Amino acid sequence: MLVDRHPGVSIHGKARGINQRTMEIYRAYGIADAVERAGAPFEAESGVAHCETLAGEWQWLFDADVPRAWPDVTAGAFCMADQNTVEPILIDAARSAGAEHLFDTELVSFDADAGGVIATLENRTTGERQRVSAEYLIAADGNRSPIRQKLGIARTGERTFQHTVNIVFRADLSAFLPRRALFWIIANPAGFHGGLVSTADPRRWQASIAYDPAEESTEDFTDERCARLVRAAVGEDIDVEIEGVAAWEQAVGVAERYRDGRVFLVGDSAHVWPPAGALGANTGVQDAHNLAWKLAAVxxxxxxxxxxxxxxxxxxxVAEALAPAIVAHQEARMSGRPEPAALDDRAQALGARYGAGEALGALAQEVRVGARAPHLWLGDVAVHDLCVDGFVLLCDSPEWTDAASAAGVRAHRAEEAEGWAERYGSGAALIRPDGYVAWCSSGPASATELTGAVARALGPVRSPV
Incomplete structure (x- = not known):
């Protein structure tokens, strides 16, 4: 059951950049094509522009048309599609799989102990309350996370860079767009200092500006004031219709722990950082993907x-490794300085590593326990398309497929796949449901060894403490 305090999907254009790893996950669940269709309005966008007004001269902070697909390392291609268009796809997929999604419903209290979780929910329109009993509670309740605060979980490296107001408006800006950027950074003497991004609707836009919550609130951003700010950003007296105003914090911080008994933090409740690198929603999806298969197994x-x-x-x-790099990029971006080269695109999207050693490293294409399984095409299916509801054994002999059958593991012969020998060597590799390597062997096939590898990956079966 997903409880969502909002009345519906937000109109604010958030989480616009969906990286290759997230799209890899979406492929496995059969929704990548729908997400790509939702991103069609953004296909012509690239680069980040800096200007005094949209109608004036632009300077490009980076102007490269960066390839969105990395076919040598992943079947997932970067996609621009905002939360407003992607959320309905995710909701429909979850409901089709049996999930219950409750809009306009708020978690007002919860109690968690060794026996489970009791949550009290309230319909925000009717005031009707219900109590729900669950085995676990996942806190995906944002930067301020009331659940995290109730549990007393602090955040390391916590600081706020600025408070921002998003203004969603309708206007025809086509006359001022010789080309479309990923976003525009705009600062001028007329009083606009912030950013501008598109949405999937060609006449709907979002402007973002900094404000001081100690001196004003979102109520001070009237439609008239917002229209003036938009005109200042554009540099022309255009027709503007204001559709919505919302505030958010541009901050950084990583929770000291992601688990408290029966409760888990994911996404912004677990970690928050500035938008440079488009890693907010992407790491949230990847958090949930890591947790979900484990919850299912338990x-x-x-x-x-x-x-x-x-x-x-x-x-x-992984979050602790990403946070300082993202902050350095955001500070450079907002100052107009060149962005540092330390945050490699492939490393940030695909380089997370679990276990001993660094948590985030350069992307390697050789099989390694604790790293993401190297990409291979098995006919029309990519390795990560197979990683949904159980362990998968990639192997190169009928003896290993027999061993997998005896161990109750799905097996796929891969010796004829291009890159198998270079990336996996010989023998077999056991891949977890989230696409990470749990074990590999270059020795003779053994159902006993494979069964033991699965058992070690899952841990001892025992009741919750």
């Missing part, structure tokens, strides 16, 4: 509760 009785501790152990170090 709920099905295939693994013990200790498996869930690995969620914090694997995902929190």
């Amino acid at each position: 709920v099905k009785g295939e693994a013990g509760d200790a498996l869930l501790d690995t969620y914090d152990a694997e995902r929190r170090p």
Whole structure:
């Protein structure tokens, strides 16, 4: 059950850049094509422009038409599609799989103990309340996360860069757009200092400006004032219709722990950082993907509760490695300085590593336990398309497929796949449901070894503590 306090999908254009790893996940769940169709209005956008007004001269902070597909390393291609268009796709997919999604419903309280979670929910329109009993609670309640605060979980490296107001408006800006950027950074003497981005609707736009919550609130941003700000950003007296105003914090901080008994933090409740690199929603999806298969294994009785501790152990170090790099990029971007080269696109999207050693590293294409499985095409299917509801064994002999059958693991012969020998060597590799390598062997096929590898990946089966 997903509880959403909002009355519906937000009109604010957020989470616009969907990276290759997230699209890889969406492919496995059969929704990548729908997401790509939702991103069609953004296909012509590239680069980041800096200007005094949209009608004036632009300077490009970066103007490269960066390739969105990396066919040598992943079947997922970067996609521009905002939350407003992607959320309905995710909601429909979840509901089709049996999930219940409740809009206009708020979690007002919860109690969690060794026996489970009791949550009190309230319909924000009718005031009607209900109590829900669950085994686990996932806090995906944003930067301020009331759930995290109730649990007393602090954040390391926490600071706020600025408070921002988003203004969603309708206007015809086609006369001022010789080409379309990913976004525009605009600063001028007329009083506009902020950014501008498009949405999937060609006449709907979003302007963002900094404000001081100690001196004003969103109520001070009347339609008249917002229209003036938009005209200042454009540099012309155009017709403007204001559709919505919302405030948010541009901040950084990583939760000290991602698990508190029966409760788990994901996305912005676990970590928050500025928008440079488009890693907010992407890492949120990847957090949830790491946690979901583990919850499924525990709920099905295939693994013990200790498996869930690995969620914090694997995902929190990745956030701690990303945070300072993203901050450095955002500060450079907003100052107009060249962005540092330390945050490699492929490393940030595909380089997360679990276990011993660095949590984020350069993308390697050789099989490695704890790293994402190297990309291969098995006919029309990519390796990561197979990673949905169970472990997968990639192998190069009938003896290994027999061993997999005896161990109850799905097997796929891969020796004829281009790149198999270079990326996987010989033998077999056991891949987790989230596409990460759990074990590999270059020795003779053995159902006993494979069964043991699965057991070690899942941990001992025992009741929750």
